[in-house]
Amino acid sequence: MDILNALVAITNYILIPATAYGSQLALGALGVTLIYGILRFSNFAHGDTMAFGTAITIMVTWGLQAMGVSFGPLPTALLALPVGIAATAVLVLATDKLVYSYYRRVRAAPVVIVMVSVGVMFMMNALTRFLIGVDDINFADGARFVITAREFRDMTGLAEPLPIRSSQIITIVMAALIVAALFWFLNRTRTGKSMRAFSDNEDLALLSGINPSRVVAVTWIIAAALATTAGVLYGLDKSFKAFNYFHLLLPIFASAILGGLGNPLGAIAGGFVIAFSEIGVTYAWKKVAGYLLPAFEPDGLLQLLSTEYKFAVSFVILIAVLLFKPTGLFKGKSV
Amino acid sequence: MSQHQPKEAWGGQWRAPVLFAIMAALLVFEGLSNGWNGALGIINMGLISAILALGVNVQWGYAGLFNVGVVGFVALGGLAPVLIAMPPTPGAFKAGGLGVLLALAVAIVTLGLAVWINKTQAKRIRLIAIPAALIAGFFAYRALLDPAVAMIEAINPSATGYLGGLGWPTLIAWPVGALMAAAAAWAIGKTALGLRSDYLAIATLGIGEIIVSVLRNEEWLGRGVMNVNGIPRPWPVPYEIDLQNDPGFVERMASFGLDPVTGSTILVKLLYTGLFAVILLALIWASEMALKSPWGRMMRAIRDNEISAAAMGKHVTKRHLQIFILGSAVCGLAGAMMITLDGQMTPSSYNPLRYTFLIWVMVIVGGSGNNWGSVLGGVLIWYLWIKAEAWGPDMMEFVTAQMSEGSLKQHLIDSAAHMRLLTMGLILLLVLRFSPRGLLPEK
Amino acid sequence: MSFLDASDMVGGYGATNILHGCTLQVEKGQIAVIVGPNGAGKSTAMKAVFGMLNLREGHVKLDGEDITALSPQERVKKGMGFVPQVNNVFPTMSVEENLEMGAFIREDDFTDTMEQVYELFPILRDKRHQNAGELSGGQRQQVAVGRALMTKPKLLMLDEPTAGVSPIVMDELFDRIIEVARTGISILMVEQNARQALEIADRGYVLVQGANKYTDTGAALMADPEVRRTFLGG
Amino acid sequence: MIRVENLHKHFGGFRAVDNASLEIATGSITGLIGPNGAGKSTLFNVIAGVHKPTSGTVTMDGEDITGLAPHELFHKGLLRTFQIAHEFPSMTVRENLMMVPGDQSGESLWNTWFHRSRIAQEEAALLKKADEVLDFLTISHLKDEKAGNLSGGQKKLLELGRTMMVEAKIVFLDEVGAGVNRTLLNTIGDAIVRLNKERGYTFCVIEHDMDFIGRLCDPVIVMAEGKVLAEGSAETIMQNEAVIEAYLGRGLKNKVKAEIDSETARHESHGAQPGLGDEAGHGGAA
Amino acid sequence: EDVKIGISLGFTGPLESMSPAMAAGAELAMKEVSDSGKFMGGATVTPVRGDSTCADAAAATATVERLVTTEGVKGIVGGMCSGETTASLQNVAMPNGMVMISPSATSPALSSLEDNGLFFRTAPSDARQSEVMTEIIMEHGIKEVAVTYTNNDYGKGLADSFQAAFEAAGGKVTINAAHDDGKSDYAAEVGALASAGGEALVVAGYVDQGGSAITRGAIDSGAFSTFVFPDGMVGDKLQENFGAEVNGSFGQIPSAEGEGKDKFMALAEAAGFNGSDVYAGEAYDAAALILLSMAAAGTTDPGVYKDKVMDIANAPGEPILAGELGKALELIAAGTDIDYIGASSVELIGAGESAGTFREIEIKDGVIETVKYR
Ligand SMILES: Nc1ncnc2c1ncn2[C@@H]1O[C@H](COP(=O)(O)OP(=O)(O)OP(=O)(O)O)[C@@H](O)[C@H]1O
Ligand SMILES: Nc1ncnc2c1ncn2[C@@H]1O[C@H](COP(=O)(O)OP(=O)(O)OP(=O)(O)O)[C@@H](O)[C@H]1O
Numbered sequence A: 001m002d003i004l005n006a007l008v009a010i011t012n013y014i015l016i017p018a019t020a021y022g023s024q025l026a027l028g029a030l031g032v033t034l035i036y037g038i039l040r041f042s043n044f045a046h047g048d049t050m051a052f053g054t055a056i057t058i059m060v061t062w063g064l065q066a067m068g069v070s071f072g073p074l075p076t077a078l079l080a081l082p083v084g085i086a087a088t089a090v091l092v093l094a095t096d097k098l099v100y101s102y103y104r105r106v107r108a109a110p111v112v113i114v115m116v117s118v119g120v121m122f123m124m125n126a127l128t129r130f131l132i133g134v135d136d137i138n139f140a141d142g143a144r145f146v147i148t149a150r151e152f153r154d155m156t157g158l159a160e161p162l163p164i165r166s167s168q169i170i171t172i173v174m175a176a177l178i179v180a181a182l183f184w185f186l187n188r189t190r191t192g193k194s195m196r197a198f199s200d201n202e203d204l205a206l207l208s209g210i211n212p213s214r215v216v217a218v219t220w221i222i223a224a225a226l227a228t229t230a231g232v233l234y235g236l237d238k239s240f241k242a243f244n245y246f247h248l249l250l251p252i253f254a255s256a257i258l259g260g261l262g263n264p265l266g267a268i269a270g271g272f273v274i275a276f277s278e279i280g281v282t283y284a285w286k287k288v289a290g291y292l293l294p295a296f297e298p299d300g301l302l303q304l305l306s307t308e309y310k311f312a313v314s315f316v317i318l319i320a321v322l323l324f325k326p327t328g329l330f331k332g333k334s335v
Numbered sequence B: 001m002s003q004h005q006p007k008e009a010w011g012g013q014w015r016a017p018v019l020f021a022i023m024a025a026l027l028v029f030e031g032l033s034n035g036w037n038g039a040l041g042i043i044n045m046g047l048i049s050a051i052l053a054l055g056v057n058v059q060w061g062y063a064g065l066f067n068v069g070v071v072g073f074v075a076l077g078g079l080a081p082v083l084i085a086m087p088p089t090p091g092a093f094k095a096g097g098l099g100v101l102l103a104l105a106v107a108i109v110t111l112g113l114a115v116w117i118n119k120t121q122a123k124r125i126r127l128i129a130i131p132a133a134l135i136a137g138f139f140a141y142r143a144l145l146d147p148a149v150a151m152i153e154a155i156n157p158s159a160t161g162y163l164g165g166l167g168w169p170t171l172i173a174w175p176v177g178a179l180m181a182a183a184a185a186w187a188i189g190k191t192a193l194g195l196r197s198d199y200l201a202i203a204t205l206g207i208g209e210i211i212v213s214v215l216r217n218e219e220w221l222g223r224g225v226m227n228v229n230g231i232p233r234p235w236p237v238p239y240e241i242d243l244q245n246d247p248g249f250v251e252r253m254a255s256f257g258l259d260p261v262t263g264s265t266i267l268v269k270l271l272y273t274g275l276f277a278v279i280l281l282a283l284i285w286a287s288e289m290a291l292k293s294p295w296g297r298m299m300r301a302i303r304d305n306e307i308s309a310a311a312m313g314k315h316v317t318k319r320h321l322q323i324f325i326l327g328s329a330v331c332g333l334a335g336a337m338m339i340t341l342d343g344q345m346t347p348s349s350y351n352p353l354r355y356t357f358l359i360w361v362m363v364i365v366g367g368s369g370n371n372w373g374s375v376l377g378g379v380l381i382w383y384l385w386i387k388a389e390a391w392g393p394d395m396m397e398f399v400t401a402q403m404s405e406g407s408l409k410q411h412l413i414d415s416a417a418h419m420r421l422l423t424m425g426l427i428l429l430l431v432l433r434f435s436p437r438g439l440l441p442e443k
Numbered sequence C: 001m002s003f004l005d006a007s008d009m010v011g012g013y014g015a016t017n018i019l020h021g022c023t024l025q026v027e028k029g030q031i032a033v034i035v036g037p038n039g040a041g042k043s044t045a046m047k048a049v050f051g052m053l054n055l056r057e058g059h060v061k062l063d064g065e066d067i068t069a070l071s072p073q074e075r076v077k078k079g080m081g082f083v084p085q086v087n088n089v090f091p092t093m094s095v096e097e098n099l100e101m102g103a104f105i106r107e108d109d110f111t112d113t114m115e116q117v118y119e120l121f122p123i124l125r126d127k128r129h130q131n132a133g134e135l136s137g138g139q140r141q142q143v144a145v146g147r148a149l150m151t152k153p154k155l156l157m158l159d160e161p162t163a164g165v166s167p168i169v170m171d172e173l174f175d176r177i178i179e180v181a182r183t184g185i186s187i188l189m190v191e192q193n194a195r196q197a198l199e200i201a202d203r204g205y206v207l208v209q210g211a212n213k214y215t216d217t218g219a220a221l222m223a224d225p226e227v228r229r230t231f232l233g234g
Numbered sequence D: 001m002i003r004v005e006n007l008h009k010h011f012g013g014f015r016a017v018d019n020a021s022l023e024i025a026t027g028s029i030t031g032l033i034g035p036n037g038a039g040k041s042t043l044f045n046v047i048a049g050v051h052k053p054t055s056g057t058v059t060m061d062g063e064d065i066t067g068l069a070p071h072e073l074f075h076k077g078l079l080r081t082f083q084i085a086h087e088f089p090s091m092t093v094r095e096n097l098m099m100v101p102g103d104q105s106g107e108s109l110w111n112t113w114f115h116r117s118r119i120a121q122e123e124a125a126l127l128k129k130a131d132e133v134l135d136f137l138t139i140s141h142l143k144d145e146k147a148g149n150l151s152g153g154q155k156k157l158l159e160l161g162r163t164m165m166v167e168a169k170i171v172f173l174d175e176v177g178a179g180v181n182r183t184l185l186n187t188i189g190d191a192i193v194r195l196n197k198e199r200g201y202t203f204c205v206i207e208h209d210m211d212f213i214g215r216l217c218d219p220v221i222v223m224a225e226g227k228v229l230a231e232g233s234a235e236t237i238m239q240n241e242a243v244i245e246a247y248l249g250r251g252l253k254n255k256v257k258a259e260i261d262s263e264t265a266r267h268e269s270h271g272a273q274p275g276l277g278d279e280a281g282h283g284g285a286a
Numbered sequence E: 001e002d003v004k005i006g007i008s009l010g011f012t013g014p015l016e017s018m019s020p021a022m023a024a025g026a027e028l029a030m031k032e033v034s035d036s037g038k039f040m041g042g043a044t045v046t047p048v049r050g051d052s053t054c055a056d057a058a059a060a061t062a063t064v065e066r067l068v069t070t071e072g073v074k075g076i077v078g079g080m081c082s083g084e085t086t087a088s089l090q091n092v093a094m095p096n097g098m099v100m101i102s103p104s105a106t107s108p109a110l111s112s113l114e115d116n117g118l119f120f121r122t123a124p125s126d127a128r129q130s131e132v133m134t135e136i137i138m139e140h141g142i143k144e145v146a147v148t149y150t151n152n153d154y155g156k157g158l159a160d161s162f163q164a165a166f167e168a169a170g171g172k173v174t175i176n177a178a179h180d181d182g183k184s185d186y187a188a189e190v191g192a193l194a195s196a197g198g199e200a201l202v203v204a205g206y207v208d209q210g211g212s213a214i215t216r217g218a219i220d221s222g223a224f225s226t227f228v229f230p231d232g233m234v235g236d237k238l239q240e241n242f243g244a245e246v247n248g249s250f251g252q253i254p255s256a257e258g259e260g261k262d263k264f265m266a267l268a269e270a271a272g273f274n275g276s277d278v279y280a281g282e283a284y285d286a287a288a289l290i291l292l293s294m295a296a297a298g299t300t301d302p303g304v305y306k307d308k309v310m311d312i313a314n315a316p317g318e319p320i321l322a323g324e325l326g327k328a329l330e331l332i333a334a335g336t337d338i339d340y341i342g343a344s345s346v347e348l349i350g351a352g353e354s355a356g357t358f359r360e361i362e363i364k365d366g367v368i369e370t371v372k373y374r
């Protein structure tokens, strides 16, 4: 029996990737949940907002690289991130002014605004592709690994490797920082509270002297920051491809709902549940079983479900959770 | 803040006829300028889209059920023509049919058992017994299914490798598609309809994805990603080639002054148009009758305020289930019609953007709660979706015409294809901007 | 010149007018009460005064300054506070946060005011960490009034503050309103508990179909048998 | 008859209804009063099937109806109104009324397609009935208005109007009076009495207007902190020290002394004849 | 006279990043023919692009319908994905008697489709590639591989036929797992593949899609170090993405030996796109075949020139490489037989699909190097 190798294999193929992926989903879901909580609609353009922010960040990164700027062992994109966020903020604020503000004024039904966001999604989608094209772009630089597979094997003498990529560490650390900051902001600061008040009862917020345009603007800016950061971290860890960001939307929505819409804590929990279930349920346990029970030579892969169904599995879990907790793990809102 | 009152839509009672006339004019113009084949093609898919939109409207507009799993029901309906109309694969049923049926029976028994335990047993027992039953059932299911599937898929994999269909007339597949979707809706509704608005939405989104996943990956059922093609046409639609080879037909076309190719392609499309139009009209009649009766009033009441409707004696869950099944059945029907029209089943093409959100766009643009609105929205949005493909690059050409040669111009021209999405988005935003409650609002 | 002077207001929702030349005035430190049948336009008049409804005619002046064109939140800054008839709390925020939101525009320390609100409505102190949406009808009403008091407004507008509150709390509330008025704050309120309200009113308005039908001191209106019979329930 | 036995309803650790037992006799108009947060609406909600009780039972004419769904209770003749009006906002006022009756054949899809004439007949009858109710409530000019556009009080009237559309056995009214003009409230009171006398409806009424309670209700049940505090005729309740302490209060402290004196004088002269010239509605206790 | 040729590719949708180079390839051939001035007595050729979306059969049908009936094209280069190609072929091209030559639809199912002689493809069917790949792997002494394929008819078809061929040759496939393109994360797939194990990983996917992501994950997690890359994976992008990290890995792409390809690469570079992008050369050839057949038939009527396609593509005749279309037109005008070789060594067999010469490649020092042709 070889518990150590089994543990390493599980960590390498389940724990670490699921944590990193979960953080990426959580950051995306935070943005969705924030918009839902405060502006009260499901923003289908969020995935393309992420794509746009990342595209700008990449272009700035290229610029920086061309000027010879680098960020030591960290990816240069982190330096470019603020610019990406700023540009995205400008874009979403402009979108709000040109598009969404009208529907808020006429008090359109949420579903109408959702459809409007589908329209915005189409347009942003095209905009991003005009800007940077449709290709797969790899923009991660700096040190790729904290520890590589070979280094780990040499170090420990284990058969199983446990490489750790720097992008994974960066993702997890950034996600934790951002989440903490957001919590503090929403629950402790005056602006944060006024945003929650606005989300609760818009008319009454007005009567309390809360400036709605400010709340809306701050919300969009935060959403832009979250979207861009999530997009860039995701792109660093994988690669940038405009098309993929649209597809990221589904697991992101699933995370936000699973956790409870409008609830930031829920978004994070949701992200991790989705990530772990996608990876955990479809994992083939053959290798681990081989380490644990060397005598037992399994014929099959010991895989509960083939990986084609990983997405389906996460939705099954989502539905199961909703059956017992109809507004998500953390008691979300519903319009 | 201002108190906004929805303005009375312009045109009053003339609005609908005028908008429909404009739509008709657009299609006629399309036919005159670009040929009737294209126009009829748009009309045919437009009619199917209208039926789909009607199905979604029944759920959303009448009862406020936010179903974004439309793609799942469409896909399920699409499976019907494969199962009904395709010829059976020789030897497939003998090889693995029994195993598959047994496995499905095990699956159903397991689920039934779980539900029974959940209903009758104490909480403590449930906690252990349900997972135990499910896990045991799952392994039994896999044990039965896997070898059977392997046998079926081994039969001439590049051409068949699936059970095949019954070889019955394709028209039968349409109601069957509706029934299959209805059955799925019943099971889903029983479990998920308790959920509120967006939670129901994402649950149905998930269910849609699950259904599509199954269709994509269960090759024994419908060849999965390998597609099934050559689905027979329904009565009374003939094949163009046969017409072109029929001297009688060629003669008749010649007497109209048409060449046989044009004549046959248009005739085939017209026959489809007729079939679809009959079904659409029947559905509209049924929905209008229902909507304008106490049933419709009850549904609107439930949509407006469930708690109060329940206090006024309306069985909200039952009604929700009823309408969820009806709407889904309509989507399934449309799915079956669409596959028949395409002549092939392509599971990978079922993506939510095209089969869920585009349909929703149709409903909202048309005006939710209004049946005629859904029809208008369905045809109009499909027309735009198709035309945007051509308009996008045209627009780009127009924009870049004034530009000097250079990399920017080249870049823009190369990106012209993305104008499709841009144009679509722009049109959507414009429509929703100038009639936010849809073109034909619910009165 | 009255502290609040809303004269000849004409306006409504959509095309139809609800208000047909309604006039409301409150002096500094006084209490004005609007009564009238259901649907007379009382709430509409309040909204109009607060800028939540665009006026077609007429003007609103506060302390001599014309504020007809200001948005509601600008009026809050000018010292107006409003408790609407419905939807008057933040349901998923705690009672305490509701009160804090009332003090949103205040820069100074508002713990004193909050303390006063808790003294006025002791039940709110017990429930201060509970979400307002989980309160009983009357408790919510208390939160709503408390929220408006937190603003420390110069003009306090209350749309049926006592609807659904128990008699003892109603008395407390009216008592408190008198006290508030004594500190120089003007009060404009709509009441269906009209007799109690007119009792403490310096001025009473009877609004019918969007226009002033009777205007007098509270006591005089109470004494008018016609008014009593038709509008005050005998 | 409705009998509530040892009923508990807890929200988390909070006991909103705490071991309440009470009876609503057939044919009575029972008043239910108590301080804000006493658990009155919660009790209603439990009886009406909106909340499941934590423990305890509710029976109706001897039959256990604990935990039945609202729509089932409706068909047993148990109707209720909501404290915060629950109208159907996008439907017209008239439609709000017409949707109420439960046995409409037009509610079956089959009939909407194949029995249209039967539906038309029923609809005509319903329409007439709805118009009568609207006339009665003095809001017939609003019949084609969207219910969402009504004023606060008008919504309350509509709420009441819905209970008049069917033959109910027992009607629970949660603060129909709040926000309703007092003159109109008197009319509503008359209507309740009439429904009670002529049609044999049983009523259970939550109300904070003691005029109204005093004029209509016998007996009156007082709740406080989730428990039943007292029960008896309106007069005895209004004299009850504990009830005055917890609920009725002793009038305004801040008013000019002289006025209070003259008030008291007047009350005394009127004695226990509620409803007429009774300045402070609950003045019976002053 | 102006002859319009349709290009129906998935400009938006899952394979949107492959389409531009393919369209450019096809347009290059058309421009070359136009510029030569020798086509049908000086006729010009105008390309008309249409978006087939790759995924949506109905939209593809409508697009091709537009190309045929509205634009009046005389031949179509496309479609791109096998499903969408089948739909537009059966619903539009066949009823209208239109010729379609697909540069990239490789599903074996298309071989047996009834097409009235209207459909051809310049890409080989996957069945052939499987055999070649099996040979190469066996020659490397590898007996156990894991397979991951992109979950569409191309990937699935290739993976299945490969598994059959490899097992018939005595090898073992430890796992045959699909991956969906355009998904957000592939950790689950990598985990499953790693657990199944094997000496090498066969990545039957696309290099700018999930294929790269899976490869990346497998390298990074230390699960595999040797990879086998079929056609969808071999391209500049592979080199760019992984470089020396995949040293020792190998693969094959349908590609001709020698001059044709080189010439095409040069032409592409001059035209401003990358000629080594997947299927760009095949697209060039598809367009060239249509045009040369027209010239040979002396008409643009698809019903007539469809019968010339096989003659043009195959021996006997004067070999024609990419960039020699002018010469080909001259020869045709003079009545000389030609054998079109083009950019991808076109040789049509069976029902009109490429016989497929494959180039075996290996990655050495981070560079794709050609080992030999098979
Ligand atoms: N969903 C809930 N969660 C937690 N506490 C609740 C909830 N609903 C009610 N409560 C609490 O239960 C108590 C009783 O509320 P209820 O609405 O029954 O009072 P009530 O007697 O009707 O008062 P009122 O006269 O003000 O309407 C209140 O203290 C309230 O805060
Ligand atoms: N949002 C709205 N849209 C259209 N009409 C409205 C709207 N709100 C109110 N009304 C109409 O305006 C009239 C006056 O309403 P308002 O709410 O001002 O009455 P009110 O005097 O406050 O009555 P109550 O005492 O019942 O609260 C009513 O007839 C009502 O139907």
Ligand SMILES: [Mg+2]
Binding pocket: C042, C043, C044, C085, C159, D151, D152, D153
């Ligand atoms: Mg009012």
Ligand SMILES: [Mg+2]
Binding pocket: C136, C137, C138, D040, D041, D042, D083
């Ligand atoms: Mg209550």
